[in-house]
Amino acid sequence: xVRLVESGGGLVQPGGSLRLSCAASGFxxxxxxxxxxxxxxxxxxxxxxNINIDGSEQNYVDSAKGRFTISRDNAKNSLYLQMNNLxxxxxxxxxxxxxxxxxxxxxxxxxxxxxx
Amino acid sequence: DIVMTQSPDSLAVSxxxxxxxxxxxxxxxxxxxxNKNYLAWYQQKPGHPPKVLIYWASARESGVPxxxxxxxxxxxxxxxxxxxxxxxxxxxxxxxxxxSKTFGQGTKVEIK
Numbered sequence: 001x002v003r004l005v006e007s008g009g010g011l012v013q014p015g016g017s018l019r020l021s022c023a024a025s026g027f028x029x030x031x032x033x034x035x036x037x038x039x040x041x042x043x044x045x046x047x048x049x050n051i052n053i054d055g056s057e058q059n060y061v062d063s064a065k066g067r068f069t070i071s072r073d074n075a076k077n078s079l080y081l082q083m084n085n086l087x088x089x090x091x092x093x094x095x096x097x098x099x100x101x102x103x104x105x106x107x108x109x110x111x112x113x114x115x116x
Numbered sequence: 117d118i119v120m121t122q123s124p125d126s127l128a129v130s131x132x133x134x135x136x137x138x139x140x141x142x143x144x145x146x147x148x149x150x151n152k153n154y155l156a157w158y159q160q161k162p163g164h165p166p167k168v169l170i171y172w173a174s175a176r177e178s179g180v181p182x183x184x185x186x187x188x189x190x191x192x193x194x195x196x197x198x199x200x201x202x203x204x205x206x207x208x209x210x211x212x213x214x215x216s217k218t219f220g221q222g223t224k225v226e227i228k
Contacts, residue, residue: 035217045158045166045209047217059216095165101213102156104177106165 002026002105004096009110016086020110022079022096029077033099036070036081038092039109046092049081050099063089086114118142118212122220128228135197137223139210144190147214154214157186157195160222161206169208170195202227 008020020036035050049060049070058070069082079096093109119142129135145154153173158166168177170186173193183198197204205227210220 044222045160045211045219047219050217061216101154102168102171102211103158103166104168104171106167108165 004098004105004107006094006096006107006110009094009112011113011115012086013116014087014114016114017082017084018086018112020081020083020094020096020112022107024077024079024096024098027098027105030074034070034072034079035097035099035103036079037095037097037103037106038090038112039095040089040092043092048094051079083112086112088114090114118145118215118218120210120212120218120220122208122210122223124223125221126224126226128226129197129200130228131202132199133228135200135204135225137195137208137210137225139188139193139195139220141191141193141212145212145214146190153189153193154212155186155188155193156211156213157184158209158211159204159206160209166209197225200225200227 003025005023012018036048038046038048051058051070055072067085071080091114093111095109096107097103098105121140123138155173157170159169160166169180169184174186185196187194207222207224209222
């Protein structure tokens with residue numbers, strides 16, 4: 001079974017940090033670019049970042065540049081998102097997604113809450 | 117950035133009737149070198165992650181019922197549900213992957 005399972009979400013104060021993880025199984029992780037997509041409560045979808053197959057190229061939405069870092073460990077079939085200097089507007093469900101140009105496999109998401 | 121605008125924001129359709137959702141991009145998402153439109157449609161039901169329905173503007177994902185179809189080219193696209201079923205109640209998003217990735221704001225489909 002193809003699966004993406006996110007973890008690491010939780011409550012963090014403004015200015016704080018969190019590291020999200022995503023464990024992939026059931027497909028050849030090393031063949032796909034991987035992405036993070038987020039969805040604020042009751043809102044639409046926003047692409048956050050992606051990373052290429054070997055981890056040598058990363059791209060970010062403007063609001064994440066300089067604060068978020070996407071990485072992957074192909075030996076562990078895992079994707080990560082290090083989020084620093086979190087703001088209230090970063091509060092969302094964060095989805096781990098595999099990319100085949102379009103987004104074809106989605107995890108169930110992990111909730112990040114930013115509040116004092 | 118390419119801005120994606122969907123219309124309407126919501127619509128209510130009777131069971132068995134046709135539902136049509138439009139999506140307009142602020143610039144063309146057609147790659148003239150391969151004649152492909154870099155446009156996908158997703159369905160999201162409450163409490164669930166999105167699920168891809170259509171990619172390359174008109175290619176149906178495996179397992180998606182054939183009542184779902186996508187059409188259009190360049191900057192104007194349409195998702196059609198030919199005969200609405202109760203299980204189709206959801207929010208639908210278009211997304212371009214031509215330059216970076218951006219989504220439309222979503223269209224909520226309900227039963228009339």
